[in-house]
Amino acid sequence: MSTLTLGRTRAARRDPDRYKQGAARWVVLVLVAFTAALVLVPFAVMLMNAFKSPADYSGNGPLSWPESFQLDGLRTYWQQVRFEGKLLNSIVISGAVAVLGVVLSLLNAYALGIGRVRGRLWIVAAFLLANMIPQEALVYPLYAMAKATGLYNSRLSVIIIFTVIQSAFGTYLLASVLGTFPKALLEAAALDGAGRWTTLWRVVVPTVRPTLSVLLIFFFIWTWNEFFIPLVMLVDNSTQTVPLALASLQGDRLMDATTTNAGALISLLPTVVFFLIFQRTLTRGVTVGAVK
Template sequence: MTMSLAPNHPAQDAGSQPPDAGSKPTGAKRKPHRKKPSDWVILATAIVVGILIAVPFLMILVNSFKSPADYNTGGPLQLPTHLYFDGIVNFWNRVDFPQKLWNSVFISGMVSILAIIISVLNAYALGIGRVKARLWIIVLFLLANMVPQEALLYPLYSMFKALGLYDNVWSVIIIFTVIQGAFGTYLLSSVYGTFPKEILEAASLDGASRWTILWRVIVPISRPTLSVLLIFFFIWTWNEFLIPLTFLVSNANQTVPVAISVLQGDRLMDVTTTSASALLGLLPTLIFFLIFQRTLTRGITAGAVK
């Protein structure tokens, strides 16, 4: 809107839609630095899409630091007249945010470690041990990952109630260890299926037992894959909603997304406090993403092609 990063002459060729204009890249390949007007149009289109996607984030950021009065006079697009932290502080105290953060960190952390262990053990038997009927076993694990959680919800609810683990973070940890571990089993089995045979042979020449080979040879060598999986398990578990919502009913056990969600629509949530709640909800994952950006991009694209 306010930004036009294609100031040169986009209007000239405004009629050319992205698909037509895209016909240039290969033609222009030999002279990579000559830019046609249509190129600027495409760049402008891509930037406008980017702005549209980023604007909600910027709005949340700007309005979380306003007082409701400031919001009412200046509207959502103005910068705050003075920095106002009450919205954030109020919400922070109201949900006991550090406690929710700890719950989320603990649940996601435990799940990712336990799910990695399960995945490694399963994949050792399936990918390297090549036990009989392994294909069917892998399909079974994949099914576990595909089944909608709604179809497990009520039976799990009754089971964990009977076990006395209802409203206990361990119920959620156990469930997601299985669900994430199922995906990990599927992925790691195919990775271990192509494990260099010479290394395994050399290790067993040295007389190492299977157990030793797994932990001293295979796990250290596959550490890059394992760390990508670990980060993904962490984020996926962090972002989960239905099962934590159902199982963690008391305030003290809730995760960040659940705690923020259940307060929406509350009468005490004025406009800028709601904005602050969204900000607190998005900050942890944003920070996490910035730290692990490279690993994540590698993982996202690797995951798509098996």
């Protein structure tokens, strides 16, 4: 049998496998598209109801198309909760926590992963356990400390609390990454006369920058969505965040559905914009981490 004939025979044998793989990919694609459509259904309902009038919502229900697009719900929500102040508070708190949490995580992980502190495994395990503690178990001690230090009902108290909470996860993650850091780079930096701080900022940080970027994005979004601790620590209207603004619309026996949907839409937009801006950074960081 000639080489050409043998090659054709092998290709014919592989064709059924390729056909099966192609069919499987289409099935997976259809399932992913269907799942994405299901995820988007609540957002579509929220979008429709945000532009309805209360009479339209009461008469036609939440699943009907708006008879006319109304902006009364958006205006009522913006004015009623003073949304610009809540938005500024959320940006300041989330941004500060993201930056400070990443810096604190980096310093802790540098000492644990590269500095090889004694009892490193036990310390990393302690950080892992700290991530599992529910916020309900922390809220009373945090409340008592904030009262004792005069930080209660201030943005600084929430920034300090969530910086520590987020850095516990960041330390656990970065300590694992830096534990496998190439020793050749550290030895080369030492031969060039670099100290610990120079090695950290000139060698370690550029290498793990994608991971730091992912942590920064996650810390910002996680802090933005926090509700329970800010609800306890921030009681004044001038210090509250966006999630608390939504909660203020819920009455004991009455809820304005159109205003609530409009508020949910406005509150969702900043996080969507933030994610779209840093989407490439997040994708690049996850990809680089996977390749490493």
